[in-house]
Amino acid sequence: MSPRSSAATGSSVNVAESVESVESVVSAESLESAEAPEAAESAEAAEVQEFWRRLGLPGLVDVHTHFMPERVLRKVWDYFDGLGPLTGRVEWPITYRADEDERLAMIREFGVCAFTAMLYPHKPGMAQWLNGWAVDFARRTPDCLHTATLFPEPGVETYVRAAVDSGARVFKAHVQVGAYDPEDQLLDAVWGLLAEAGVPIVMHCGSGPSPGKHTGPGPVAGVLARHPRLRLVVAHMGMPEYEDFLDLAERYGEVRLDTTMAFTDFSEGLAPFPREALRRLADLGGRVLLGTDFPNIPYAYVHQLHALERLGMGDDWLRAVCYENGARLFGIGPCPSGIDPRPSGIDPRPTRGDPVQPGLPSPAHRVAHPSIG
Structure with missing residues (x-):
């Protein structure tokens, strides 16, 4: 060579x-x-697991999470990406942008014993279709509380009753995205039906992050005046009209508030919770529920938990908010993962709320306008 x-x-x-x-x-x-x-x-x-284990809890109950048909959810994400007016044109990166199976695996790994599929229409003819999807999702996702929705339209009472009869355990109403009045006469019989059935409804009725034509405490106060036993869960603590919705919770024993996005750095920069109202929130500890808006949040899930912890309300309050109140409201049984979400001494049967004494505080399916859930 x-x-x-x-x-x-x-x-x-x-x-x-x-x-x-x-x-x-x-x-x-x-x-x-x-x-x-x-x-x-x-x-x-x-x-996340360290957080709830430190409190001696078997996990978390999150009453405000979003699961919906994939093409609908992706339209929601597109809206967030586009800085739409309903989000206040604020940059809103989706932290948990993943396929359904991956999102379910995430929330289960966090140790969430029970969660919801908050879904909502923005136009007539959409709610019943979403409810049909939700029946199937609940059937294949036993740790999800069967969720349904509604819209003021002819036939709404019929399909809401059908959803209740099929086992719906919670409803979602989105006054901002749906741009409808909760006092619409088409919904009056529905509120009565849900009040009688004792089925909670999580309602986005506050004016955050951007006000709508019918957002704010006024329309909700009108509904509660006619249906005082309605199990209304005010989403996002009623942001930014926090104190007005605290007034309603103090007046009506079945009104509750969920923590979704409240107290986080993101929301405190937009609509800070008044620190002088924390004592009132402590007094309502039995009717404050953990909500997060997973997966549509611009920060890590654990940040919501830390934001609640840094309020300094104490471990008993955190235990109640992050698990016990939700377990009691929804009568949650053993978790599919094998975790029993019923700590000793907690009666999981639904309650009728805390007694209120007059004058005293008491303990075609395209999404064009999705927003904060």
Whole structure:
């Protein structure tokens, strides 16, 4: 072999070794980049679990999470990405943008014993279709509280009754996105039906992050005046009209508030909760429920828990908010994961709320306008 041939051969070997080395590095880097998000998710899950274990809880009950048909949810995400007016044109990155199976795996790894599928229409003819999807989702997702929705339209009483009869355990109403008046006469019989059945309804009725034509405490006060036993859960603590909705909760023993996005750095920058109202919130501790807006939140899930903890309301309040109040309201039984979400001393049967004494505080389916849930 000539020196030239020898050099060529050596060069060939060196190139081959270099290619193999580069491929190994690329392969390792690809594996690391694939593993990095999983490691981050596992780290957050461990932090969430540490939170509720430290409180002596079997897990969390989250009454405000979003699961809906995939094409509808992706339209919602598109709206957030587009900085639409209903989000106050605020940058709103979706932290848990993933397929349904992956999102379910995440929330279960967090240790959420029970959660909801908050879904909502923005036009007539959509609610009944969403409810049909929700029946199937509840059937294949036993740890999700069967959720239904509504819209003021002819036939609404019929399909709401059908949803209740099919086992719906909670309803969602979105006054901002739906742009309807809760006092609409088409809904009056529905509120009566839900009050009689004792089925809670989570309502986005506050004017955050952007006011709507019918948002605010006024229309809700009118509904409650006619249906005082309605189990109304005010989403987002009624942000930004916090104190007005606290007034309603103090007046009506079945009114509750969910914590969704409240007290987080994100929301405090937009609509801070008045610190002088914290004592009133403490007095309503039995009717404050954990909500998060998962997956449509611009920060980590655990941040909502830390935001509640830093209020300094104490472990008993945190235990009630993060688990006990929801377990009691929804009569939650053993968790499908094997965790029993019934701590000793907690009667899981639905209650009729805390007694209120006059004058005293008491303990075609495209989404065009989705917003904060």
